Amino acid sequence: MKLISWNVNGLRAVVKKDFVKTFEELDADIFSIQETKLQEGQIDLDLSGYHQYFFYAKRKGYSGTAVFTKEEPLNVHQGLGIDEFDDEGRTLTLExxxxxxxxxxxxxxxxxxxxxxxxxxxxxALREYMQKLSVDKPVILCGDLNVAHEEIDIKNDKTNHKNPGFSDEERAKFTELLNSGFIDTFRTLHPDDVKYSWWSYRFNARKNNAGWRIDYFVLSDNGKKMLKAADIHTDIYGSDHCPIELDLDI
Incomplete structure (x- = not known):
């Protein structure tokens, strides 16, 4: 089973940049996107063979998540049950x-x-939610987690120390998540590989590969036997992020 996750930085914008062609070429069983930046009725995507699920932010043109899946889920749940997060459409769960x-x-x-x-x-709140779900069955967290965990995950670690996405506090929270019964799938399979998933639009960052790895597939320990492969598609453009992939043996 192939899973893809991609922060598209505006779904309507990326659709104008061959999103559907890329979507078809990747041929994922489950395709998750972040930062849709739209409201209900603002886009009509023809993705034959896929069920589509959206979670919109209340604020127009902001945040938002979506999942496109070949297999119909047993259940779909929007949010974490906490208004201050759910109002921004940040978390979408499919069982x-x-x-x-x-x-x-x-x-x-x-x-x-x-x-x-x-x-x-x-x-x-997300970690506690994941821990509760993982008691029942394995949990896969994907998305733009907005943190480069270790020095290997960022090009310029010293100059970015204490900046958003590479603060001690954010990195410690990600460590806390992993220590609570989860793995970073890409780093587990590729402990020494340097690959990034996000580049600033400024200073020719992508051309110079001055990037950050802030997009992840995280897997609960009770699902490690499913883990087959993980990759980062640095050759795919259309957003300031690139898609990431997780392959499972189910």
Whole structure:
């Protein structure tokens, strides 16, 4: 089973940049996207053979998540049950026979970490939610988690230390998540590989590969036997992020 996750930085914008062609070429069983930046009725996607599920932010043109899946899920759940996060359309859960899939667009803590407290509360709520679900069956978390975990995950670690996405607090929360019974699938399979999933639009960052790995597939320990392969599609454009892939043996 192939899973893809991609922060498209505006679904309507990326559709104008061959999104559907890329979608068809990747041929994922489950395709999760973040930062849809739209409301209900603002797009009509023809994705033959896929069920489509959206979770919109209340604020127009902001945030939002979606999942497109060949197999119809047993259940679909929007949010974490906490208004301050759910109003931004950040978390979408699909239950399948063998696992739960959680698609997350984790809040950016913003310049000078002015939204760090909000971000920390989200991380805690998401981790607790994942732990509860994992008692029942394996949990897969995918999405833009807005943190480069280790120095290997960011091009310029020293100059970015304490910046949003590479603060000690955010990195510690990701460590806490992993220590609570989860693995970073790409780093588990590729402990020494340097690949990024996001590049700033400034300073020719993508051309110079001055990037960050902030997009992840995280898997609960009770699902490790399913883990087959993980990759980052750095050759696919259309957003400031690139798609990431997880392959499962189910």
């Amino acid at each position: 399948f026979k063998d696992f739960y899939l959680i698609n997350s667009y984790t809040p950016n803590s913003q310049q000078k970490l002015k939204r760090l407290d909000y971000r920390m509360r989200y991380d805690d």
